[in-house]
Amino acid sequence: MPGASGVNGEGSCEALCRTLVSQNGHQRETADISQSVLYTSLMGLLLVADNEKEKVTLGSGRIGLRNIGNTCFLNAVVQCLSHTCGLRDYCLLKSHRQEKFSKEEARLMEAFSELLSGLWVANEEDIVVNPRQFYNIFKEAVPYFSGYSQQDAQEFLRFLLDKLHTEINRRPYVRRAGKDPEQKYARIRLSEEAVAMWKTHLERDDSRIVDLFSGQLRSSLHCSVCSHYSNTFDVFCDLSLPLPKRSIAGVVTLKECLDLFSQEEKLDKENSPMCERCNRRTECTKRLSIQRFPQVIVIHLNRFTTSRWSISKSTVYVSFPLANLDLRPYGPVDCGPVLYDLYAICNHTGTVNMGHYTACCSDGNGWCFYNDSSVTPVSENQLQTNQAYVLFYQRSKSSATIRK
Numbered sequence: 001m002p003g004a005s006g007v008n009g010e011g012s013c014e015a016l017c018r019t020l021v022s023q024n025g026h027q028r029e030t031a032d033i034s035q036s037v038l039y040t041s042l043m044g045l046l047l048v049a050d051n052e053k054e055k056v057t058l059g060s061g062r063i064g065l066r067n068i069g070n071t072c073f074l075n076a077v078v079q080c081l082s083h084t085c086g087l088r089d090y091c092l093l094k095s096h097r098q099e100k101f102s103k104e105e106a107r108l109m110e111a112f113s114e115l116l117s118g119l120w121v122a123n124e125e126d127i128v129v130n131p132r133q134f135y136n137i138f139k140e141a142v143p144y145f146s147g148y149s150q151q152d153a154q155e156f157l158r159f160l161l162d163k164l165h166t167e168i169n170r171r172p173y174v175r176r177a178g179k180d181p182e183q184k185y186a187r188i189r190l191s192e193e194a195v196a197m198w199k200t201h202l203e204r205d206d207s208r209i210v211d212l213f214s215g216q217l218r219s220s221l222h223c224s225v226c227s228h229y230s231n232t233f234d235v236f237c238d239l240s241l242p243l244p245k246r247s248i249a250g251v252v253t254l255k256e257c258l259d260l261f262s263q264e265e266k267l268d269k270e271n272s273p274m275c276e277r278c279n280r281r282t283e284c285t286k287r288l289s290i291q292r293f294p295q296v297i298v299i300h301l302n303r304f305t306t307s308r309w310s311i312s313k314s315t316v317y318v319s320f321p322l323a324n325l326d327l328r329p330y331g332p333v334d335c336g337p338v339l340y341d342l343y344a345i346c347n348h349t350g351t352v353n354m355g356h357y358t359a360c361c362s363d364g365n366g367w368c369f370y371n372d373s374s375v376t377p378v379s380e381n382q383l384q385t386n387q388a389y390v391l392f393y394q395r396s397k398s399s400a401t402i403r404k
């Protein structure tokens with residue numbers, strides 16, 4: 001297997017520099033590895049926690065996962081998450097044990113960390129990791145996934161991140177009954193309103209998962225009767241993008257999907273919320289934009305359309321940038337460039353009923369194709385296919401200044 005552990009030239013130097021920067025850095029959001037340091041040594045890449053209790057020698061991460069019965073959806077998603085450095089390092093160093101916010105056992109987090117440790121083990125000859133124990137614990141936590149039928153990777157990802165978050169929430173005892181406080185801040189600036197809503201969110205939900213994956217979406221409504229503008233803010237952990245309805249086998253760009261997502265939409269009376277000034281439902285227009293960008297943005301290309309009788313899949317080819325995806329046009333008016341680099345892709349091949357999931361992930365030394373137990377190197381020009389289903393982008397260091 002190529003790229004085994006060892007002193008890995010550029011990749012590890014870059015990681016080390018990044019870590020040192022984040023050690024001196026001021027914002028938790030910009031730090032990839034806030035609790036740990038990476039050292040290069042003759043032994044290989046060493047991950048060391050702040051308290052020096054945990055040390056892990058990193059392997060290449062090029063280890064497959066056994067398919068234990070229609071579990072390719074799980075294998076593909078786990079490989080993508082396993083290449084999310086900020087999450088991987090947290091898991092390998094078992095940082096959740098140091099954080100200890102709740103008396104309850106973090107069973108899923110333990111099992112997930114164990115699984116990732118298996119995938120990054122340093123002596124990796126002929127190893128395939130079996131995800132059974134992790135999957136069993138996951139199914140106990142989310143009974144919806146019991147049974148042996150094929151599951152949707154995107155759904156699995158959402159449930160998994162949500163359950164992990166619940167176990168490692170830094171605010172486990174904050175009461176979450178009742179509704180959010182009413183979003184009425186008519187006299188303060190929009191950005192202050194957004195910050196206030198974000199603070200409210202962090203008072204109840206704050207974890208490594210939130211540090212990495214959560215962003216804030218803004219929904220602006222414009223009443224066509226009285227011209228009143230109002231905004232609501234919601235937390236998101238992924239963007240689910242519609243695909244333009246064009247020829248089934250055509251070519252579209254990720255930008256076109258993003259444009260469609262953020263395009264102004266007309267809502268008729270029945271589907272619109274109450275206008276707070278008219279005090280009734282009125283025709284209005286709605287527009288979505290990103291108010292706060294996450295460190296990792298998960299983009300779901302919504303290939304599946306549910307109609308009344310059936311689900312159909314689009315195999316349209318969506319081209320996407322591998323580096324420097326600029327999300328500035330979808331952010332607040334005054335934000336600078338917001339650049340992201342691709343590091344993982346979850347693919348879906350086949351049809352709605354007979355499908356298979358695989359992943360392509362970058363480990364700093366190149367890209368690999370993860371097909372259950374098999375791992376093979378791929379070149380960059382093989383990454384873009386009409387099977388791309390979920391894209392994982394990491395905010396690039398050059399644009400990592402987080403808006404306040």
Ligand SMILES: [Zn+2]
Pocket residue numbers: 223224225226227228275276277278279282
């Ligand atoms: Zn109105």
